[in-house]
Amino acid sequence: MTESKPIHPAERGMTEVLLGALAGSTLLPFFQAIATKAGEDLYAKVRSLLSGADRERAQTALDTAGSVTLADRGTMTILRLPAELPPDAAAALRLLVLPPPAEGWRIVYWDGARRMWVVDDLDVPPRNAVRIDEAPGESPSGD
Numbered sequence: 001m002t003e004s005k006p007i008h009p010a011e012r013g014m015t016e017v018l019l020g021a022l023a024g025s026t027l028l029p030f031f032q033a034i035a036t037k038a039g040e041d042l043y044a045k046v047r048s049l050l051s052g053a054d055r056e057r058a059q060t061a062l063d064t065a066g067s068v069t070l071a072d073r074g075t076m077t078i079l080r081l082p083a084e085l086p087p088d089a090a091a092a093l094r095l096l097v098l099p100p101p102a103e104g105w106r107i108v109y110w111d112g113a114r115r116m117w118v119v120d121d122l123d124v125p126p127r128n129a130v131r132i133d134e135a136p137g138e139s140p141s142g143d
């Protein structure tokens with residue numbers, strides 16, 4: 001993982017606003033649910049878009065790791081959601097901008113200690129990532 005790159009709102013001219021950047025993405029409903037403070041609906045959305053086996057993997061990840069990691073190959077974006085998303089995460093999401101796409105994947109996650117969303121570059125999705133746009137049985141890294 002490379003160094004975290006929080007983006008100052010003044011840099012918006014050089015970056016894409018998150019919700020616009022993910023237009024058409026299968027991750028967009030999750031970001032919209034967070035941004036509209038519908039946290040209670042968030043994990044229902046996760047479950048509704050996953051197959052039975054992936055639903056179980058996501059629930060196991062929430063139970064054991066305290067977060068679930070979703071990957072969308074179309075936008076090469078990974079979203080890591082904590083089991084409990086604080087209310088200020090919704091407000092902070094509205095200020096999040098994505099840097100221009102780099103080669104490889106980017107991961108978006110809430111850093112509770114810094115109280116902000118962070119975007120990092122990754123070469124491949126984490127092994128525990130659940131692909132929400134994949135054929136059943138396909139893994140995020142293609143193996």
